[in-house]
Amino acid sequence: MAAFALLLCLLVALVAAVSAYDVGVGIYDITGPATEVNFMGYALPGQRGQGIHLRLFARSYVIVGDDGKRICYVSVDGGMGSDIVNQYVIQNLEKELGQGVYTYDNLSVSGTHTHSGPAGYLQYVLYQVTSLGYVKETFDAWVNGITQSILMAHRNVQPAKMTFNQGLLFGANINRSPTSYLLNPQAEQDLYASQGDTDKNMFSLHFSSKKTGKPMGSVNWFAVHATSMNNTNKLISSDNRGYASQMMERYVNGPDALAGTGPFVAAFASTNLGDVSPNTNGAKCIDTGLPCDGTKSTCNGRCENCIAFGPGTNGDIFESTQIIGDKQFQFAKGLMSADVVEVAGPLDYRHSFVDMSKLNVTLSDGSVVTTCSPAMGYAFAAGTTDGPGMFHFTQGTTSGNPFWDRVRDFLSEPTAEEIACQAPKPILLNTGDVPRPYEWDPKIVPLSIFRIGHIFVVSVPSEFTTMAGRRLRKAMADIVTSSGVLPAGQAPQITIAGLANSYSSYVTTFEEYQAQRYEAASNIFGPHALEGYIQEYSRIMKDLLSGKPSESLEGTPDLMSVQTEQMPSPTFDKAPKDKNFGDLLQDAKATYNVGQQVEVKFVSANPRNNQRIQGTFLTVEKQIGATRAFKVVARDAEWETKFRLTSGDQSGVNGVIADKLNHESVASITWDIPSTAEPGVYRICHFGDHKKLLGGVVVPFTGCSSEFELQLPAAAEKSSSSGKKKAKRHLGGFFGLFQK
Numbered sequence: 001m002a003a004f005a006l007l008l009c010l011l012v013a014l015v016a017a018v019s020a021y022d023v024g025v026g027i028y029d030i031t032g033p034a035t036e037v038n039f040m041g042y043a044l045p046g047q048r049g050q051g052i053h054l055r056l057f058a059r060s061y062v063i064v065g066d067d068g069k070r071i072c073y074v075s076v077d078g079g080m081g082s083d084i085v086n087q088y089v090i091q092n093l094e095k096e097l098g099q100g101v102y103t104y105d106n107l108s109v110s111g112t113h114t115h116s117g118p119a120g121y122l123q124y125v126l127y128q129v130t131s132l133g134y135v136k137e138t139f140d141a142w143v144n145g146i147t148q149s150i151l152m153a154h155r156n157v158q159p160a161k162m163t164f165n166q167g168l169l170f171g172a173n174i175n176r177s178p179t180s181y182l183l184n185p186q187a188e189q190d191l192y193a194s195q196g197d198t199d200k201n202m203f204s205l206h207f208s209s210k211k212t213g214k215p216m217g218s219v220n221w222f223a224v225h226a227t228s229m230n231n232t233n234k235l236i237s238s239d240n241r242g243y244a245s246q247m248m249e250r251y252v253n254g255p256d257a258l259a260g261t262g263p264f265v266a267a268f269a270s271t272n273l274g275d276v277s278p279n280t281n282g283a284k285c286i287d288t289g290l291p292c293d294g295t296k297s298t299c300n301g302r303c304e305n306c307i308a309f310g311p312g313t314n315g316d317i318f319e320s321t322q323i324i325g326d327k328q329f330q331f332a333k334g335l336m337s338a339d340v341v342e343v344a345g346p347l348d349y350r351h352s353f354v355d356m357s358k359l360n361v362t363l364s365d366g367s368v369v370t371t372c373s374p375a376m377g378y379a380f381a382a383g384t385t386d387g388p389g390m391f392h393f394t395q396g397t398t399s400g401n402p403f404w405d406r407v408r409d410f411l412s413e414p415t416a417e418e419i420a421c422q423a424p425k426p427i428l429l430n431t432g433d434v435p436r437p438y439e440w441d442p443k444i445v446p447l448s449i450f451r452i453g454h455i456f457v458v459s460v461p462s463e464f465t466t467m468a469g470r471r472l473r474k475a476m477a478d479i480v481t482s483s484g485v486l487p488a489g490q491a492p493q494i495t496i497a498g499l500a501n502s503y504s505s506y507v508t509t510f511e512e513y514q515a516q517r518y519e520a521a522s523n524i525f526g527p528h529a530l531e532g533y534i535q536e537y538s539r540i541m542k543d544l545l546s547g548k549p550s551e552s553l554e555g556t557p558d559l560m561s562v563q564t565e566q567m568p569s570p571t572f573d574k575a576p577k578d579k580n581f582g583d584l585l586q587d588a589k590a591t592y593n594v595g596q597q598v599e600v601k602f603v604s605a606n607p608r609n610n611q612r613i614q615g616t617f618l619t620v621e622k623q624i625g626a627t628r629a630f631k632v633v634a635r636d637a638e639w640e641t642k643f644r645l646t647s648g649d650q651s652g653v654n655g656v657i658a659d660k661l662n663h664e665s666v667a668s669i670t671w672d673i674p675s676t677a678e679p680g681v682y683r684i685c686h687f688g689d690h691k692k693l694l695g696g697v698v699v700p701f702t703g704c705s706s707e708f709e710l711q712l713p714a715a716a717e718k719s720s721s722s723g724k725k726k727a728k729r730h731l732g733g734f735f736g737l738f739q740k
Contacts, residue, residue, distance in 0.1 A: 272469025
């Protein structure tokens with residue numbers, strides 16, 4: 001009996017030993033150039049930045065096992081991971097920490113997939129067309145911000161408790177290609193009947209300090225596109241995921257903590273979101289209000305008028321962003337506070353560079369097929385209902401067009417073998433073989449798996465559709481279960497980290513590929529890409545579980561030496577006659593109420609002169625007592641503020657052109673007074689930097705509005721009792737939201 005007790009104690013001690021994790025978290029600004037640069041996502045040439053609504057951040061999590069092995073997961077408020085960004089981040093980390101601490105093997109950088117951030121950080125031509133090539137300002141902001149967030153996490157590593165929880169969140173996503181999903185086998189669809197044609201599961205990891213007992217951070221994976229802000233938006237925004245992150249961080253850090261500054265770091269990360277939209281009101285014809293054609297997403301044969309909206313009132317994209325973001329935040333908050341499962345067990349990882357353009361794939365029936373050289377299909381140019389394309393392209397296109405085929409052939413004419421490999425996709429861009437100016441699409445992509453006890457994070461360099469992700473997760477779970485590495489009765493938990501470490505567009509199921517909607521047309525490696533990915537991830541998972549190293553190619557290319565950059569540098573700035581930079585052009589009113597909007601305007605300059613990383617272009621400041629000192633209560637990263645840069649002359653097209661020649665700029669700053677704002681005296685300040693004509697010297701400037709009073713609703717009602725007209729003008733509280 002004593003021997004049994006001793007054995008039991010040893011087993012308990014062993015479990016405790018493998019349960020020990022050290023965790024560090026970090027967050028850093030990666031916003032990049034606030035104006036003039038094309039946004040990454042919709043590929044719309046005219047969608048160029050004109051300011052900031054929400055700043056973009058890199059959120060890093062370093063986890064160290066009891067044997068010293070470590071992994072680092074980074075969720076970036078950006079379109080997708082970038083292999084060239086990873087290369088330079090690792091180089092920076094090696095300079096700071098030495099070689100081997102963070103490598104391709106144990107680092108995963110996943111994009112949240114916001115479509116409202118500056119482009120130019122991917123090294124392949126296809127993703128640079130509308131940004132006029134590589135944009136050094138964006139690239140540097142990404143590399144620096146990701147590096148700094150990792151270093152921050154690395155330096156505050158401490159003993160931590162890790163838990164996880166998961167649950168089904170309904171009402172926050174819909175499938176934007178439901179007709180394609182229905183092509184999957186009915187028996188397979190029936191397995192997921194409780195969720196339907198999108199994954200509703202939110203998978204959450206939580207970290208708390210063993211020293212203080214306080215929460216340190218969380219990562220919440222949920223399948224939804226960050227496209228609540230549509231292609232009409234020209235303000236930098238982290239979209240619905242970024243809003244959820246801000247709300248969760250404010251909830252834990254306290255209402256006084258400004259965005260990106262608190263110790264608790266919350267990521268809302270992407271997973272298999274390929275066919276998943278946040279626009280839950282669905283797609284309708286904007287000219288008639290009727291439903292679009294179901295298979296082609298057209299209105300009278302054209303894709304431009306078939307657009308998905310919602311759930312914001314009358315298509316309000318800001319309200320839609322807030323609603324979908326709040327749903328994610330509220331649900332994640334509930335998961336964090338509910339009964340959770342503590343994570344225990346070994347920490348390990350495997351990584352492999354794979355050439356997906358010529359992979360031999362063995363199918364379930366024993367036949368061998370190959371993946372294809374990258375190519376984009378016709379429906380790629382049609383866009384999606386979240387952001388339609390143009391030129392009469394439509395989704396669901398399985399045949400070509402003589403005119404566009406000639407345009408394609410001018411760049412690169414596909415061979416008969418390539419056409420057959422991609423069938424039934426009609427090739428619009430033969431991106432794998434375009435000879436200039438450099439590679440248009442990746443061929444070698446990074447694949448990796450992290451293990452944390454019974455949790456496995458599968459990082460994929462693509463946008464997997466709902467069913468594609470389900471098949472990958474099932475395959476990984478089956479391998480882990482059959483391996484016997486987990487204790488009896490413990491099920492493996494598989495989550496997919498989407499758009500990680502590189503970007504190779506979409507992955508669909510074989511059945512979905514046949515319909516050739518947008519996702520299938522963007523499945524660059526052909527109809528068997530998913531089977532190829534499952535084959536390679538299965539190999540890597542088996543290596544991970546058996547302790548065997550994974551075979552790998554040398555790596556992705558470094559194309560930095562041949563990058564083309566066409567974005568012109570900022571020229572000199574000029575203030576209007578009899579004005580100085582920072583001077584007020586429109587002042588605040590004397591009094592405001594909660595729910596109203598304050599707008600002020602200043603003589604300004606090009607924000608690209610200084611990105612003000614970890615800083616701000618504006619502050620909302622509250623006077624503290626009778627000291628005349630001011631406390632910052634909001635910056636340009638907060639939801640309540642918007643920073644817009646406009647031309648100095650608003651008199652029309654000719655005026656705008658003349659203004660650009662005159663190099664004059666106006667900064668418009670708005671503050672939507674939140675319900676949590678306290679009464680008192682406030683002011684709004686603007687910070688900028690102007691470039692001189694002679695010598696190109698950049699000089700900072702500051703301007704502030706007059707002080708104004710924020711009244712309590714009761715005080716406003718009392719002060720306005722002298723007349724109905726005055727009462728309407730000063731109406732506050734809830735009803736003030738409806739004033740115009």
